[in-house]
Amino acid sequence: MAAFDDTFRRQLRELFVWRRDVRRFRSDPLPGGAVERLIETACLSPSVGLSQPWRFVIVDDAVRRRAVIDDFKACNAEALNCYSGERAGRYATLKLSGLEQAPGHLAVFADKASDIGHGLGRMTMPETTEYSVVAAITAMWLAARAEGIGLGWVSILDPEHIRGVLDVPAAWKFIAYLCIGYPEAECDQPELERAKWEHRRGAGEFTLRR
Secondary structure, three states: OOOOOHHHHHHHHHHHHHOOEOOOEOOOOOOOOHHHHHHHHHOOOOOHHHOOOEEEEEOOOHHHHHHHHHHHHHHHHHHHOOOOHHHHHHHHHOOOOOOOOOOEEEEEEEEOOOOOOOOOOOOOOOOHHHHHHHHHHHHHHHHHHHOOOEEEEEOOOOHHHHHHHHOOOOOEEEEEEEEEEOEOOOOOOOHHHHOOOOOOOOHHHHOOOO
16 A cells, blocks of 8 residues: 655645636647546546446547537626626626636536446436536546646536537537636636635535534
8 A cells, every 4th residue: 555644635636726727828728638637537537337437538629619619608698697786796806717828628418328337326316427527527627736837717608509619429428628727827716716706615514524
């Protein structure tokens, strides 16, 4: 069994602290094979019944990228209409994606029709398929940060439209659209906290004992 000392554990916690949802990217291209290497790390994640339901789509095509950007703009305008007053004004100032700047685009799906794993662990909680994919994204996020690469999760998108734009099987459920590249700046505080949209709360607020 591999041994991890106090120095490693301290550095691992620092990695968690400095992981950020990046929206502001430099234009520098990623090194060859960087995205593929991050995908390989993501595939080391746990999955229900060893089902490995993650499906990754590297989006290089300019036309498809533009369609995703246009979908984000439409969905973001609609989301703005859900707010009013001071909150709407604050929302309008937020930068909520790095789609136009990030050199790398990656869509992630969950294959709900796959028979890998033979259904183990999914009979009573089929949603664990999607949970497994989210775990893989988290692993990728941390691995990227360890390499100085930023990752941003864009959720203001129409899942069905994105699935059509990327021409993937009907059984694939859209989980995430990720921007990947080098961040303009490093910070240990969430951007939404800096923008005074929300603040991070301590674990005690979310923990119960029974």
